[in-house]
Amino acid sequence: MQWGARRSYEAFSPERAGEVIALRSSERGPLIEILRDLQATFGYLDPAATPIVAEALNLSEAEVYGVISFYADFRTEPAGRRVLQICRAEACQAMGAEKLCAHARKRLGVDFGSTTPDGAITLLEVFCLGNCALSPAVLADGQLIGRVDDSTLDELIEAAELASR
Amino acid sequence: MSGLTTVFVPGDAAARSVGADAVAQRLETEAGRIGRQLRIVRNGSRGMLFLEPLVEVATEAGRLAYGPVAPEDVAGLVEAGMLDGGEHPLAHGLTEQIDYFARQTRLTFARVGLTDPLSFDDYEANGGLAGVRKALELTPEAIVAEVTDSGLRGRGGAGFPAGIKWRTVLGAPGKERLVCCNADEGDSGTFADRMLIEGDPFLLIEAMVIAGLAVAATEGYVYLRSEYPQAAAMLRAAIHLAHEHGLLGASVLGSDHAFDIFVRVGAGSYICGEETAMLESLEGRRGVVRAKPPLPAIAGLFGCPTIVNNVLTLAAVPEILAGGAAAYADLGTGRSRGTQVFQLAGNIRCGGIVETAFGVTLGGLVEGFGGGTASGRPIRAIQAGGPLGSYLPASELGLEMDYEAFSGADAMLGHGGIVVFDDTVDMGLQARFAMEFCAIESCGKCTPCRVGAVRGVEVIDKIRAGIEVEANLELLEDLCETMTDGSLCAMGGLTPQPVLSVLQHFGGDLVGARGGTN
Known part of the structure; x- marks a missing residue:
């Protein structure tokens, strides 16, 4: 048996993060979905994304950080290949x-x-x-x-x- | 023989985990070599996971089974005339006459493995949509009455009567009501939700539409765990197709009822399988348990009255509507009506799905279907009901599989998962793991769970190291009592169950007979 398909990621940029967030900002309770999308785009959740997400969803940075740190799936550093x-x-x-x-x-x-x-x-x-x-x-x-x-x-x-x- | 031969190679994640994709490829190649044309259907799994990859060949006599087929077996099988139903050591005859399968009562899993999961035509041709068509003729009250009369109880673990929950939602004040499917199947030893979603996703969609009709809801949410990437992909694809075929959308099957379903994927947290933590997570927050009341049926997702049911609870509903509540209630025993989808797992020779009426015994499942351990060694312990369920000794194999009998034995039926351990298991380590798991997965809201689990690991370590064993055993029992009585939800409240069951049935393992140093 073999590895699954390797994913490739974009380099983090605040502009691109903003675009990813905008895709879902009209959904109900979208924070986790948005964090998942950001991680799928960049491979990890850059700490610089936290205030951008908070601003877009009218949440405090602490609330966003609280969610990131609660769930095992979210990582704040890039993973291995x-x-x-x-x-x-x-x-x-x-x-x-x-x-x-x-x-x-x-x-x-x-x-x-x-x-x-x-x-x-x-x-x-x-x-x-x-x-x-x-x-x-x-x-x-x-x-x-x-x-x-x-x-x-x-x-x-x-x-x-x-x-x- | 000529023309097109239909061959089924399961596309279920479990079948693929043991090489089904490579088998499908080799079949294509080998058939091409002898000039045969194949139509390969990637069906769901028939649930006989010990035979996966289970290849079926459609013949005039019916579907013939071959398994477990390794990629390197394919050339020999094709040479032996498998494509015309030829004999081979891996042949099992007609799939539906295999003893393991023939002895089951497949209601919820009737189509899983039979059909192409993403063929809407297959779905309809094999009994699909009968339930929702019936529901469209009924008033919400009448739908709820059918579900109530069937005796259906929640399959997620707690066993709460589904009809009562639905009636509460229907009667709750509010502009909007919602339907929520808990597909956060985190208990080890359970995989039926995953197999159903991958093998018959339209059934869950139909079920949620019926739930929507029953309580006048127009939106449904499926909370699916991230550990199931294939199930998520299948469900999303099926939802897309259901829109195309008019089962979802502004006008359900041409009626004036609207319904849509949204898939939300979890993020690796066991506690989010607890219904209120799941609601928090669906709303985009930390999966911290809510205090009840209010019940989710009164104030659930986004504050709306919400039906929260497990995948298998919902999936039983279309058959109840189509076949009638009475037919469903005729199956089962006592207050456990209908069928239960048991899942045989762990150290078991014939692991898989066994859907049968309540009332089968634990031994009938583990030995009768499961054939004992995979290792061939004696059974030492069986954990039923997931990580929060009791460990039972082999002497309890006579226990009947229903909610009340299990409660009577200080055990829990839970989601129907049964994990078998052979006699090499160190039950002291299993008790320790129960506490460790709770410490890792606790949401942290209440102290008995958050702190108790950490202390539980420490105390068990001391007992196993032979430090003040008597005093620490007493402390452990006291701690378990505090967690049981003082925790907000089942995570902290039931973690003591596996621990206390180890103390009760396998105490010697805990006090160092195996792992300790004294």
Whole structure:
């Protein structure tokens, strides 16, 4: 199994952020949708976007920051070129997920929430990918992979490292 | 044989997670090699996930199943005459006669795996739209009465009677009412919402339209988790098609009722599956639980009276309207009416979807359908009802799967997810994880949950390390009582359930028999 399609991102600019925000500013309660769009556009939520969003939605910066910091999906720094999410929930635990997590951390030399020093892979934990009958499961840049073992992980990691060289 | 052969290769995310895309590609190639023309349909999964990728070939006798098919199996299968129903070690005969499938009662999942999920014609030809057509002939009160009479209860976990909720919304004062579908399926061991949305998205759309007719709402929101990117894509595509076919829009199927559906994707927070946290999140805020009252049925999304139901609760409604409340209520046992979609997961040989009337036993599911553990080792523990559900020992396999029987055993049916562990599991670690998960996912509003979960991890660590074991066990039970009685919502209130069940049934694991140092 392979990684999902790699996403490409634009460099952050306040003007472009304003355009992205404007697309949804007439929706009801659009803050989370807007933050998602901004992250999809730039790859992360630049702190400079916070006051722009707050201004556009007539919210305080604290309210916007509060939402960004509440949700696990939002990141305020760019991720690595590849994002690997390993499920740590019970159904995957029953099939050896903790061992898989230990292998990934050791192999990559980083803990969950971190990116390898060469910027190749960001490692994240996730709680349930809905693939609980084919566990353990990972999401490799959006591609769901089931019945994962150490060698599946090694193949993914090698492919990402090779592409980064 | 000549002409076009129809082959089904599931496009469900689970099937794709074990190579279904590569199988479809290889089929195309191998068929081309022998000059055969294929029509490959990417259907939903039949729910027999242990057989995925499950390839079906349409023949005059019916659909024949082959699985699990690895990409490298395809050449051999085609050579063995699979495209004409040829024999092969991976052949299972007619799909619908496979024991696992034949023993089920498929109502909600009737079309999942059968049809092309994004074919509106398939949907209608296989019973779709009958429910909404019936609803269009009825008054809102009559629709609500059907749902009430069916005995349908919320499938998301709490088991609240759906009809009572709908009646409350219908009777609530307000200019606008809303319909909200909770598709934040965060419990480990559950995947039925995902499979339904990917495998039969028009059913959820039809169901929400009916809910809209029942309470005179014109807008519906689906709150879908971000961990399900494919489900989001399928649902959005289906909504677009539903507009084209007039099921959604200014005039539902030519009537003077309008209805539209908006998909909102979550952002990686378990607590947003709690209905009031979900409403906060839908409104664009932190997913912090609201105090009740007011009930969402009175003041829900954007302050409007709101129906909030789980995917499977809503998805049961079209069949109730089409087939009648009585037929639905005839299935089941006691106050648990209709069918439940059980999900067999974790360390299980035959994992998948089992939709059956309430009243089947836990053992009937785990052993009868599931075939025991995947590892072949003895079953040690079963967690039912998600991360907030109890761990049951193998001695409880006789338990009947209904809301009341589970309550009687200090357990919870929840969303119907069943996670099996073999005898290598350290249940002390599972208890610790329950507290750790609560600490990670707590919304932070109330102290028993926010602080209690952190303290819970610390106390369990001390017990496992052999530090003042008796005193700390007492402290743990006391902490659990505080969390149960003092938390605002089910997250803090039910996290003690798995912990206490470990104490009750697997206490030896906690006090260091396996993990501790004393």
